[in-house]
Amino acid sequence: MPELVTTAYSDQAASLDGTLAGMGHVRSAAISKFEETGFPTARDENWRYSDIKQLRGQAFSVAQKPPSTEIPDAICETAARLVLVNGRFDVERSNFGDLLQAMSIRPIANHLMANNDRANELHSGSDALTVLNTALMRDGLVFSVPAGVEIEEPIEIVHLMSGADGAAAHVRHLIELGEGAKATILERFVGDESTYWFNSVLQARVAEGAALNHYRLQTEGPQAIHTAKAVVSVGAGGNYNACNISLGASLSRFDAEVRLLVDGANATIDGVALAASRQSHDMLVHVDHRMPTTTSDQVFRTVADALGKSSFQGKITVAVGAQQTLADQSFKALLLARTAEANAKPELEIYADDVKCSHGATIGELDAKAMFYLMSRGIDPATARQMLVEAFTDDALERIDNASVADAFRDRIKSWMMAHAPTQLEKDVA
Amino acid sequence: MAGTQETREQVAEITGDYKYGFVTDVEMDMAPKGLSEDIVRFISAKKKEPEWLLNWRLKAYRAWLKMDEPDWAKVNYPKIDYNDTYFYAAPKSQDKPKSLDEVDPELLRVYEKLGIPLAEQEVLAGVEGARKIAVDAVFDSVSVATTFREELKKAGVIFMSISEAVHEYPELIKKYMGTVVPQRDNYFAALNCAVFSDGTFVYIPKGVRCPMELSTYFRINAENTGQFERTLIIAEEGAYVSYLEGCTAPMRDENQLHAAVVELVALDDAEIKYSTVQNWYPGDKDGKGGIYNFVTKRALCKGKNSKVSWTQVETGSAVTWKYPSCVLAGEGSVGEFYSVAVTNNLQQADTGTKMIHMAPNTRSTIISKGISAGRSQNCYRGLVKVLSGAENVRNYTQCDSLLVSSTSAAHTVPYIEVKNPTAQIEHEATTSKISEDQLFYCRARGLGEEEAVAMIVNGFCKEVMQHLPMEFAVEAQKLLGISLEGSVG
16 A cells, blocks of 8 residues: 555656756655655654554545635735635735735746756755655745845735645745845635645745744644644844644644754744644644854643644754753643643753753643632633633743734634533533 | 863763773683574573573574664664674683682672672671671673572572572562563563573562662673673562662773663562662773663562662763663552763763553652763653553653763653643753742742752752662762752753
């Protein structure tokens, strides 16, 4: 079976020949690499907590454009709304606002066409899913904010999967912020009930003194597999601030690789995952402190109910000579049901002595005393529980720079709680 | 923050000059170099082992052939040539001496030089109040002397080399050996099962509190040899034993392999306290020579309310790969791991623990302090796992690292896997969060936060170290002086 799957992807890569300029040899190098390694298994360290046997056992075809589909409503005021349906940019449904006057946004095909070397500059990755994304990418957007330009409102990218049963979309976005530029990218992922696979790679370069806010709201359909990678490099005094919310999909993974390349680069990476039914959410972060005086901070909160599983693997590396690095990480998991599961692997790898790095991780259930306190003030158990979970997850939302994005995320978390509280409630009443 | 000058000096003192690097010229009986079924048979025949044990070894050997050397640890070393190693080396003598008078005086001098009291009268004539310690001395592949056997026998305690136990208590060995660490558990454990030479066997009967500390002293002497010992300790219902282990080796330019297996079994209400001061030759300043210490240590807390506590002070070895673990299978059982690991020069240590919570109300504590100096690498790797049937599990983990030089490295790789919501798991890598209550108390009395934290953690460690006997405690005390200031999670 695995050979059949690999062959299917090799065929897909071959059929894409000539679709994106300069990608021919990049694709073939990637697919050869994939043929060698195949999909990872639970024995691979980074895949300990995500079992992708579904990907190993089934070849997902190339997603086709659906006949018609409804685009979800906006969750907040945005500067522009860019829509990708089944992994293809849909220009008719997109709205660029006034953005094109200040910055450039174009499909990756145009970007690659301009220069033959651009395909070589793409991140080809070492993990199988990024490699496969490189081999099979078909579309994506390239954002380029010139030096000194600040875009205040979020730029929304809606990824919609519709009627793509048994199909996959491999999307690649590139973001480039010039010196002192500022932008907020809000990525949303939505889908229907079909069994599809969404696999994206986002590459970002944040120049000196620039700031990129990267917010993700993952509400894929219940049968979906969502695997996303962000590869970000940050220059001197630059800022990368990310917040990821994992709510949907049967199996989801967000993997952020952040390189702090020049003195004073800073990153904050936060996340919330809420897992119910048989969902598995995995969040991975690797912050690589390459130079002195770089700083990073991570706050992750996860909640698992029913047969849900939430996992976190956070790695901080401090390179030789990267003195006066400050790196913090906090992970907390709540288990709401007997059958839920939480895993954590907060890792530190430090090669410099004058640094301050720390991590803390806790796993447990809701504090009975806090519940009692709220109930003694006349709050019913369901509301009390909801309040406590909201307070718990809120730690990870505090750094969101845009109040309406933060509120929208809070609303989603609240509705999740309302939908999933009953299992625990019954136990309390009994 | 960088370590203070005082810290640097202390680390240099502990790990600087290796005091136990001398070589002793003893006539040796060696197996031919290399590893094959014939060598396994040779070792088994040398030890006049029963058929079942030979078969057990061969089974392990065949399994080992099919296994791969693990590469996941954060250690680098050239590939070991298993055909260039002696798997058996024993001081030449006919049989194990019946009393100390019959032991080769050259060997006795070795232990004297190492400061290990082999002569019983010396201990008996010692300072009043000094604790008695029974010693099993393992020299290369064999046990050369075991002291206080008679006195221990009166209490019903069995303390002897494992090769003797195979003949005298085959039923106990058959019942327990390989049950805690299965043959195929890992590459080095399988290798040990095939070629283990000697080691210590301890059996504490029901309700007995072992009247003295038991200890084994491992010494690698011969060139190009590997040491593969097995230790098996069984504490029956309500029994208690404190066991200590020490290790040294001569300074040689070649690397030598030490692949031991330690299995502990604690039944209802039993308690085993296992302490190690590991001081194998770490290699020279340029990383030449030294011991590869690839050890599998595991305890099975089989009975209700049983308790196993591992304490280790790791200063030696060129490469350490060691994770003393507790399988908490008995309801209310307790596992503890207290570790101080110091690396210097080009040493590499990848060490930590696993706490597997299988039963309800089990508790575990992990306190790990890593100190790296020179160009060394020091890694804490740990697993806390709570299975779904284990209610009300409690774990507290704290691991601190201190880097004393800008060229050394410290890593922390803790795994936390929880399948039961009633578990309360805390992993802390920042000292400031150790115990809010204690901190508050100290601060209310005018101490600064740093001071207060240092006082709390030091005080706690001291308490652990005090359980070590004199000769171990002296070494451990030096380590304790190292300030917590500038800890890196």
